[in-house]
Amino acid sequence: MGETAEMADRPRSDEDRRAAILEATWQLIAERGFHAVRIADIAKVCGTSTGTVHYYFPGKNDVLTAALKYCVEQAFNRQSVELKAIDNAHERLLKLIDMQVPRVGRVRDEWSIWLQYWAEAVVRPEFRPAHNEFYARWHDAVVRTVRRGVRQGVFRPDADPENVALRLTALTDGAAIQVLTGAPGMTITVMRELLVDFVSRELAAPESVTARG
Amino acid sequence: MGETAEMADRPRSDEDRRAAILEATWQLIAERGFHAVRIADIAKVCGTSTGTVHYYFPGKNDVLTAALKYCVEQAFNRQSVELKAIDNAHERLLKLIDMQVPRVGRVRDEWSIWLQYWAEAVVRPEFRPAHNEFYARWHDAVVRTVRRGVRQGVFRPDADPENVALRLTALTDGAAIQVLTGAPGMTITVMRELLVDFVSRELAAPESVTARG
Numbered sequence: 407m408g409e410t411a412e413m414a415d416r417p418r419s420d421e422d423r424r425a426a427i428l429e430a431t432w433q434l435i436a437e438r439g440f441h442a443v444r445i446a447d448i449a450k451v452c453g454t455s456t457g458t459v460h461y462y463f464p465g466k467n468d469v470l471t472a473a474l475k476y477c478v479e480q481a482f483n484r485q486s487v488e489l490k491a492i493d494n495a496h497e498r499l500l501k502l503i504d505m506q507v508p509r510v511g512r513v514r515d516e517w518s519i520w521l522q523y524w525a526e527a528v529v530r531p532e533f534r535p536a537h538n539e540f541y542a543r544w545h546d547a548v549v550r551t552v553r554r555g556v557r558q559g560v561f562r563p564d565a566d567p568e569n570v571a572l573r574l575t576a577l578t579d580g581a582a583i584q585v586l587t588g589a590p591g592m593t594i595t596v597m598r599e600l601l602v603d604f605v606s607r608e609l610a611a612p613e614s615v616t617a618r619g
Numbered sequence: 620m621g622e623t624a625e626m627a628d629r630p631r632s633d634e635d636r637r638a639a640i641l642e643a644t645w646q647l648i649a650e651r652g653f654h655a656v657r658i659a660d661i662a663k664v665c666g667t668s669t670g671t672v673h674y675y676f677p678g679k680n681d682v683l684t685a686a687l688k689y690c691v692e693q694a695f696n697r698q699s700v701e702l703k704a705i706d707n708a709h710e711r712l713l714k715l716i717d718m719q720v721p722r723v724g725r726v727r728d729e730w731s732i733w734l735q736y737w738a739e740a741v742v743r744p745e746f747r748p749a750h751n752e753f754y755a756r757w758h759d760a761v762v763r764t765v766r767r768g769v770r771q772g773v774f775r776p777d778a779d780p781e782n783v784a785l786r787l788t789a790l791t792d793g794a795a796i797q798v799l800t801g802a803p804g805m806t807i808t809v810m811r812e813l814l815v816d817f818v819s820r821e822l823a824a825p826e827s828v829t830a831r832g
Contacts, residue, residue: 439742441654518741525738527800528731529652534801541802572797572804573813579796580789587740588747589754591785600786 424462427452431463432473436515440470440522471536474523477516478540481505485547495555496610502551503601507594508582517582545571552609561609570608577604637675640665644676645686649728653683653735684749687736690729691753694718698760708768709823715760716814720807721795730795758784765822774822783821790817 430451434443445466449456463469485505492498508514527533548571555561581600584592643664647656658679662669676682698718705711721727740746761784768774794813797805 437742439738442742521734521738521741524796524800525652525734528734529650529655531801537800538802541797541800545802545804568804572794572809573790576793576797576805576813577786577790578793580791580793581785583737583792584754584785584789587737587750587754588744589751589758591758591781592789596785600789 423458427454427459427462428472428476431469432477432519433515435470435473435522436518440526445469467532470523470526471533474519474536474540477519478543481516482543494560495551495558496560496605499548499551499555499605499609500602502547503578503605504598506578506582507598508585509594514586517586520579521583521586545575548574555609560611562611565609573608574601574604577601636671640667640672640675641685641689644682645690645732646728648683648686648735649731653739658682680746683736683739684746687732687749687753690732691756694729695756707773708764708771709773709818712761712764712768712818712822713815715764716791716818717811719791719795720811721798722807727799730799733792734796734799758788761787768822773824775824778822786821787814787817790814
C-alpha cells in the first residue's frame with residue numbers, strides 16, 4: 407500500500423499505525439467538521455496513502471465512529487487517572503465536571519466531535535448504538551459517583567443517581583453547546599458555575615463541608 | 620430561469636416561491652442532514668431548476684442559515700398564538716416547554732436543524748452570529764416569562780430570569796439531544812418531566828397552586 411516509506415521513521419506495529427491515523431483523524435474532524443474531512447486529507451496529514459486509511463477504516467462512517475470512540479477512551483483514561491486520587495465523591499464529581507468544561511484545546515476538540523456525532527445520529531439511526539454505548543460511559547461515571555457520595559454521606563440520602571445523571575449530563579451538554587456556539591452570557595466560567603451550583607443544590611448533604619465551597 | 624413552467628400551477632410571487640423553496644429545504648435538511656442535501660435535491664423537490672434555488676440562496680451556507688431562520692420563525696409564530704391565550708406565567712412556561720419537546724413531526728424536524736447548525740457553528744465561526752440571534756429569541760422568551768411570573772407572584776420573588784433562562788435552555792437542549800440520539804432512559808415523557816420539575820423546584824412560588832400540578 408506504499409505506506410512503508412512514508413510512515414516508517416521507526417518500525418510501527420499495526421496498532422501504532424492505526425492509533426496515529428486515529429489521532430490525526432479526530433483532530434481533523436474536530437477542527438473542520440466531519441463532512442469537510444476527506445480520506446485524502448487524513449492520508450496527507452499522516453503521510454500515508456488513502457489505501458492505508460481505507461485499510462483501517464473501510465467507510466467514512468467508520469472514521470467518524472472510530473474518532474468518537476478514540477476521544478471517549480482518551481477522556482476516560484484521563485479521568486480515571488485524575489479521579490482515582492480523589493476519595494470524596496463530592497470532590498470527585500466536581501473534578502469530573504471541571505474536566506468536561508470545553509476550555510480551548512483537547513477537551514474543546516472532543517466536544518466538537520460529540521456535536522458532529524449528534525448531527526449525524528439524529529438523521530442516521532445507524533450511528534445511535536455506538537453513540538449510546540459511548541455516552542453511557544459518561545452517564546455511568548456520574549451515576550457511580552452519586553452512589554458513592556450517598557454511601558459516603560456527602561450527598562443527600564434520597565438522591566436518585568439515575569435521575570441526577572440524566573439531568574446533569576443534559577445540563578452539561580446544553581451548556582457546552584452554548585459555550586461552543588458563543589451564545590451570549592455563556593462562558594466556560596459560567597458553565598462551570600452552573601454545574602457546581604447544580605451539585606450544591608441537588609446533591610450536597612446539608613452537613614457536607616464542600617457543599618457550597 | 621426555467622422555473623415558470625414547473626412552479627406555476629398558480630401565479631406565484633417572488634415571496635411565495637422563496638417560501639416554497641425554504642419549506643422544502645428545511646424538511647430535506649431535517650431528514651437527511653445538511654451535508655447530504657444538494658442544491659439539485661432542493662430543486663427536484665420544488666420542481667424547479669438549480670438556477671432558481673441559487674437565485675434565492677447564492678451559497679450552500681445561505682441555505683442552512685435560511686432554513687434555521689425559517690424554522691425559528693415558524694416555531695415563534697406558533698408559540699405566539701398559543702401563549703397569547705395564557706395569562707398565568709407559570710402555565711405559560713409549561714406550555715412553552717411542552718412546545719419544545721421533540722415529538723415526532725414538525726418539532727422533531729426543527730430540532731434536527733438545530734443539531735445540524737450546532738455542528739457547523741462549532742467548526743465555522745461564521746455561523747455563530749446568526750445562531751446567536753435566533754437562539755436569543757428562545758432565551759428571551761424564557762426570560763420574559765420568568766419576569767412575568769415574578770410580577771404575577773407565581774414565581775419566587777428572588778428568581779433570576781437570566782440565570783434561569785441559561786439553565787433551562789441548556790437543560791432543554793441537552794435533554795433533546797438525548798431524546799434524538801435515543802439515549803437509554805430518555806424519552807419525550809422523561810424530558811417533559813425533567814423540565815416541569817425544574818420549573819417546580821427552581822421557580823414556583825410556594826403558594827402557587829400550579830407549582831406541583
